[in-house]
Amino acid sequence: MxxxxxxxxxxxxxxxxxxxxxxxxxxxxxxxxxxxxxxxxxxxxxxxxxxxxxxxxxxxxxxxxxxxxxxxxxxxxxxxxxxxxxxxxxxxxxxxxxxxxxxxxxxxxxxxxxxxxxxxxxxxxxxxxxxxxxxxxxxxxxxxxxxxxxxxxxxxxxxxxxxxxxxxxxxxxxxxxxxxxxxxxxxxxxxxxxxxxxxxxxxxxxxxxxxxxxxxxxxxxxxxxxxSLFVAGFIGSPQMNFLDGNIKNKTLSAEGFEIKDIDSDFEGEVKLGIRPEHLSQSENSLINLKVDLVEQLGSDNLVYGQLKNKKDFCYRCPGNQTIEKNSNLSLNIENNKYYIFDKSTGKRVN
Amino acid sequence: MKIKPLQIIAHIILILGVLLMVVPIWISFASSSHDSVTILTEGMKFHIGDQLARNYNEVLNEKGGWSEEVTAAKMFINSFIMALGIATLKVVISAMSAYALVYYRFKLAVPIFWLIFITLLVPLEVRIFPSYKIVSDLGLTNSYTGLILPLVASATATFFFRQFYKTIPDELLESAKLDGANAWSFFIDFLVPLSKTMIAAMFIFMFVYGYSQYLWPLIMTTAEEYWTVVMGMKIIYTESYEGVALPRTAERFAYIILSMIPPVLVVVFLQKWFIKGLIQTEK
The missing domain is CATH 3.40.50.300 (P-loop containing nucleotide triphosphate hydrolases)
Known part of the structure; x- marks a missing residue:
């Protein structure tokens, strides 16, 4: 005891x-x-x-x-x-x-x-x-x-x-x-x-x-x-981004992009969670972000913008990068650090 | 610094207020230092005369009453004991009952509080016969206990203490509990020191209330040794003067001045606590 x-x-x-x-x-x-x-x-x-x-x-x-x-x-x-x-x-x-x-x-x-x-x-x-x-x-x-x-x-x-x-x-x-x-x-x-x-x-x-x-x-x-979805949303600042999605045959289709060969046998409606700090800019990108606002914290920049379907999204990048308002960024998820939650129960499935 | 007209007006109003309060007292005091004949023939006085010591000595020490035994000095002592007893017990009982009402959340606390509050509608004068009956059956007539006891329960003071205790944050009680305070030590170590300005205020009100009681001591006391100052005031005004004796106007003024001293002393002494409480915001 x-x-x-x-x-x-x-x-x-x-x-x-x-x-x-x-x-x-x-x-x-x-x-x-x-x-x-x-x-x-x-x-x-x-x-x-x-x-x-x-x-x-x-x-x-x-x-x-x-x-x-x-x-x-x-x-x-x-x-x-x-x-x-x-x-x-x-x-x-x-x-x-x-x-x-x-x-x-x-x-x-x-x-x-x-x-x-x-x-x-x-x-x-x-x-x-x-x-x-x-x-x-x-x-x-x-x-x-x-x-x-x-x-x-x-x-x-x-x-x-x-x-x-x-x-x-x-x-x-x-x-x-x-x-x-x-x-x-x-x-x-x-x-x-x-x-x-x-x-x-x-x-x-x-x-x-x-x-x-x-x-x-x-x-x-x-x-x-x-x-769980709650813990993911509560811990971490700025908050984790959540996107609606669907899994079929180990393929997750989210809002505007797909991730193949995911590590889960779950099928059905899900929420995809991505932390703003687990993103990076690259050529062959998954996510396209239209920048609305940049908060410069000195060490970091917090970039707020919208996806194609007007969904709010946040990206955190090092403070030495200059990002223009209204520019378009192509982002990728680093090291497959994403979280998938069952939409109905909120439980993690990957 | 430039003085604004508004300030002058404010001061004039304040000075008028002060005069309104002080002048009657001064006239009484000045008149009490002349001899009765002067006042009867010339009216009340604004300046001090030469009979001050004589008048006061006579008022304090002359024996009066039917038995020619009671003096004004004795009546002052009686009134003081009565007022002190009433004020002290009222404050203690009210503070404790308010403590019980606020902190012991038993089911009937609210109805009981209202029951206590309703007694405001039934002052002593209304229930004077039953009260007299009880006190006389207990054999308490002609005693200090009989003078004090029926007057010690106070709805007003209970109400004020209750309202004050309700403003004390719960965390204080919880913190004290964790520090090992029990029900009694929370009351003594926390509520009493925190409400000391409240206690002083209540004590002053209740002292004056007890001191100015007239009807109850009049009914309660048949023995002259328990007469109080306010009763004496009536006696000195209605005393019969046979033959050629004149009304003793100067002595009456002396008596009035003397009767004001105990409550004034209480206020002056406790004022220190008032001011202290006003300067230090301890909450």
Whole structure:
């Protein structure tokens, strides 16, 4: 049994809404697990069930070999960082950090030492006497983390903690969280709807949709090998291009071109997925793109345009290539990196 | 800096407002420092006279009532105890019942809240006979408990605390739970400090409410040692003066001035908390 074990966990709210469907998942000790999915997909509910803030309708949650379904949140030995930080507004930073320790009846000297150690680690030693209202967004974020770290919990739970920060600070804090987690080595679960955050932070990633884990794996596995239409569309920026198609006798006819000898026995209606970065310009091309718009990011260019049948399409090329608006590009799929999904079920078929 | 006409008008209006509030009090105070004959013959005074110490000393220490035993000083103490008791218990009970209504989501919370709210329509004056009956059956007439207890439940304060608690984000409670706070420590460590400006405001209102009670102490007390200031005010105005004695107008003014001091002190003392709460936005 692994460190944290969820077995067929289901959450049904009193009004009948099913937020989480029979989800099973295990997290190893020291692992950084990320739940990613669109808003309302049940990822936060799942996290809150681990924390004990939501009742579990069905299923079991085991933490460190102990069933915690009925254990009070305060006795689960978990720490949580909330989206709005939930710092205690009337206490200074020191007391914010010390409060959880005081409730455990730890003596004053030990508390002081622990708080000071955590403050040093997070570089908030200078603000210990300040109230949260006198801190900037990034500092508040650090205090919220400090409050989690200082208790030395079995597991850290992060509920979209970066979404209140501006873009630059978010990237900085993202790196700090990752570094900190590696340094402290505590098992962590991080919930986010931002796929870049998810990719960069995770040891393993759970893509959740409609209360179901669509795919579980390392970020690269999920990026390279999406198992469903949803995962393929959700992970990767800019989004994967999808084209309607049909397979007959191992030949896929998509909108305006054909691919022969595909590696699938499936027959029927499909969706063909091609990532914008898996395309290149060449002579004997499959796809003709009429360019509408070019976004120059410096390192890369994002080329948006339309296929012959007016379908929107995106192509990503190195930033040193100049591409004119309204020009026509002939594109090829690199190394046969394309994905085919059953149109009716959304499952991958190649 | 150039002064705009609009500012001048605004200041004039404000100054008029201040005068409207302060002048009557000043006249009462100035009049209380003359002797009664002067006031009866010349009318009320705007300047301080020479009888200040004598009048106040007489009001505070002269024994009155039927038994000639109760003094105004004793009545001040009674009123203070009553108002303090009512204000303190009202705040404590209201804060706790609001806590129960907001955080314990039991099924009847909403009906119970409205039930409490409806009691606003039934003030003490309306239910004075049943209230008196209960208190007298409990043997609490002529006691501080009897003066205070029937007045300590407050729908208004419960309502204000409830509205305030509802603005406190749920994450705070959840975070406190994970930090090991139980129901009691969440109340003491979080809700009480967060609502301290609220508590100060409620305490002031309720203190003044308790201090100005008239009908209830009048009915409740037969022993003079439990008389309150507001009752005394009536007594000093209606006292019979036989023969050649004149109405003691100056002493009446002194009494009025004295009776204003306790509520004013409470406001002045608690104002610090008010201002503190206004400057620091802690949410």
């Amino acid at each position: 692994s460190f944290l074990d969820l077995k067929n966990v289901t959450k049904i709210y009193p009004n009948g809404t099913k937020a989480v469907h029979e989800t099973s998942l295990s997290v190893d000790e020291g692992e950084f697990m990320v739940f990613v999915g669109p808003s309302g997909c049940g990822k936060s509910t799942l996290l809150r069930m681990v924390a004990g803030l939501e009742d579990i309708t069905e299923g079991d949650i085991n933490l460190d070999g102990k069933l915690i379904n009925e254990v009070d949140p305060s006795e689960r030995d978990v720490a949580m960082v909330f989206q709005n930080y939930a710092l205690y507004p009337h206490m200074n930073v020191y007391n914010n950090l010390a409060y959880g320790l005081k409730n455990r009846g730890i003596d004053k000297e030990t508390i002081e030492q622990k708080v000071n150690d955590a403050a040093k680690l997070l570089q908030i030693s200078d603000y210990l006497q300040r109230k949260p209202s006198m801190l900037s967004g990034g500092q508040r974020q650090r205090v919220a983390m400090g409050r989690a770290i200082v208790r030395n919990p079995k597991i850290f739970l992060f509920d979209e903690p970066l979404s209140n920060l501006d873009a630059k600070l978010r990237i900085q804090m993202r790196i700090e969280i990752k570094k900190l987690q590696q340094k402290v080595g505590v098992t962590s679960i991080f919930v986010t709807h931002d796929q870049v955050e998810a990719m960069t932070l995770a040891d393993r990633l759970a893509v959740i949709n409609n209360g179901i884990i669509e795919q579980l794996g390392t970020p690269i596995e999920i990026y390279d090998n999406p198992k």
